[in-house]
Amino acid sequence: xxxxxxxxxxxxxxxxxTPIAYIVGMIFLxxxxxxxxxxxxxxxxxxxxxxxxxxxxxxxxxxxFVILLAPTLTMRLISEEQKMGTIELLLTSPVRDWEIIVGxxxxxxxxLVALLALTLYYxxxxxxxxxxxxxxxxxxxxxxxxxxxxxxxxxxxTSTITSNQIVAAIVGIGLIxxxxxxxxxxxxxxxxxxVLVNEIGSYAHYEDFSRGVIDTKHVVYFLSVTAVFxxxxxxxxxxxxxx
Amino acid sequence: MDDQSTSDLMIQANDLTHFYGPxxxxxxxxxxxxxxxxxxxxxxxxxGKTTTMxxxxxxxxxxxGKVTLADYDVVEQSLDVRKRIGYLPETVPLHTEMQxxxxxxxxxxxxxxxxxxxxxRIGEVIEVCRLQDYHKTIIGKLSKxxxxxxxxxxxxxxxxxxxxxxEPTIGIDPIQVVETRQLIRDLRSERTVVLSSHILPEVNxxxxxxxxxxxxxxxxxxxxxxxxxxxxxxxxxxxxxxxPVQQVLAALRGVPGVTEVTHRNQQGRNIFIVQVQRxxxxxxxxxxxxxxxxxxLLSMQLVSMSLEDIFLRxxxxxxx
Numbered sequence: 001x002x003x004x005x006x007x008x009x010x011x012x013x014x015x016x017x018t019p020i021a022y023i024v025g026m027i028f029l030x031x032x033x034x035x036x037x038x039x040x041x042x043x044x045x046x047x048x049x050x051x052x053x054x055x056x057x058x059x060x061x062x063x064x065f066v067i068l069l070a071p072t073l074t075m076r077l078i079s080e081e082q083k084m085g086t087i088e089l090l091l092t093s094p095v096r097d098w099e100i101i102v103g104x105x106x107x108x109x110x111x112l113v114a115l116l117a118l119t120l121y122y123x124x125x126x127x128x129x130x131x132x133x134x135x136x137x138x139x140x141x142x143x144x145x146x147x148x149x150x151x152x153x154x155x156x157x158t159s160t161i162t163s164n165q166i167v168a169a170i171v172g173i174g175l176i177x178x179x180x181x182x183x184x185x186x187x188x189x190x191x192x193x194x195v196l197v198n199e200i201g202s203y204a205h206y207e208d209f210s211r212g213v214i215d216t217k218h219v220v221y222f223l224s225v226t227a228v229f230x231x232x233x234x235x236x237x238x239x240x241x242x243x
Numbered sequence: 244m245d246d247q248s249t250s251d252l253m254i255q256a257n258d259l260t261h262f263y264g265p266x267x268x269x270x271x272x273x274x275x276x277x278x279x280x281x282x283x284x285x286x287x288x289x290x291g292k293t294t295t296m297x298x299x300x301x302x303x304x305x306x307x308g309k310v311t312l313a314d315y316d317v318v319e320q321s322l323d324v325r326k327r328i329g330y331l332p333e334t335v336p337l338h339t340e341m342q343x344x345x346x347x348x349x350x351x352x353x354x355x356x357x358x359x360x361x362x363x364r365i366g367e368v369i370e371v372c373r374l375q376d377y378h379k380t381i382i383g384k385l386s387k388x389x390x391x392x393x394x395x396x397x398x399x400x401x402x403x404x405x406x407x408x409x410e411p412t413i414g415i416d417p418i419q420v421v422e423t424r425q426l427i428r429d430l431r432s433e434r435t436v437v438l439s440s441h442i443l444p445e446v447n448x449x450x451x452x453x454x455x456x457x458x459x460x461x462x463x464x465x466x467x468x469x470x471x472x473x474x475x476x477x478x479x480x481x482x483x484x485x486x487p488v489q490q491v492l493a494a495l496r497g498v499p500g501v502t503e504v505t506h507r508n509q510q511g512r513n514i515f516i517v518q519v520q521r522x523x524x525x526x527x528x529x530x531x532x533x534x535x536x537x538x539x540l541l542s543m544q545l546v547s548m549s550l551e552d553i554f555l556r557x558x559x560x561x562x563x
Binding site: 002003005006007010013014017084085088089090091094095241 | 350
């Protein structure tokens, strides 16, 4: 466990030691701030807005941002070690392959959670100036964290299979995006295939959270996606040795 | 090898073969390293030194064969092996964005050292590797020589039983080379060291025993002085002849007592290196062969063999 911690801590230091963290944080706050404001400020279309974060959680921009952000955070984690050759010292240290993957993954998750924590001042303002329903806010954040966790796991896998960070990021964005929207195609196929496609896609599972519903099924879905991709990343790292 | 010495073996490699593609990088490599011994792998680039070292350190498994380190199988009990090894890869890969001490702390934690020990050892290795003035410097800003020292510092940090150093003096300036060699010699009393090099004097100075590896095979194995002695069984004549190369080669090879002849074109001059059995002076016979063929004998020199020659001979035979 101490090695997982050591690996994670090193990566967290890198995240916060480089300007990237602050640039990404700033962009994220600008984008989500606009989304939040548009949802709660009265306008012609929406003269009596609700004191809620629904707009923030449901906006495709928020989701799009997470789809872009997750692989950007994970792309260097293993790819860079392969490119720089530092992986040789990492893999010859008495560290298990899963400890490397899990440690690095936890660092990226911590960064994502920290980023989401920055937006907590939106609900804070709502609580100060109005009386929002805390339920959907909590479930909305839970959904975002779970979706982010699964996206980061996919990014971990793509970072492990290539030493090119750009390739890792692009393939990651593609995979996460495809997984997110695949259930849109469920009408195109029939029967079991349709049900399957519906269940595999992330969108349907995510949507309920933003509406204030915490369904175990959805929690299990995101945790499963995370576990499967982390497992694949560990296997990919093991396979590296045999190449 | 008798039973007693077998049990002393820290590293034992049996029939190692490794393929990257269809071509084997190493083939049927066998060797043993005794506890406390400094073993040198000597060979030109691409001979299979790095491949062998990567297999010893558990970075990659051999295609065939088996290595044990302190009686642990490198593939089956990889973690036990990795705990006992300090490794300096050829390119000295370091995390360039980290400070020296932070990096060493990270490497120490990865090796499962308790934090108090890490703190004490960082102080010690920084002194041993003379990094005192640079312990807070970002690694990316260090020169190649200092990075090399950081590389050695991380390799000895956890006081491993075995040190594996791949080309420890490549790419650093001559003064640093001398310092690095001294550093490795200072470490010799405490642990088993396997190092690779393509520089003969280096191996000669540092190592107790040398394995000469060429095209993935071990072609000679002995102590540096024994290797020299063994090959002193041969004397060398350097003959410059004006005449058709292939015919001269054939003629010289035909002289009784000559063991081998090689040709070298040195700035347009035809130099023939003639190996003769020790103690035989064949200068008379050779000159007569040359003259009787109506070639011109331009010069002839008796050279006794240095280690460099052995090395050249052992690793350049393809170019004969």
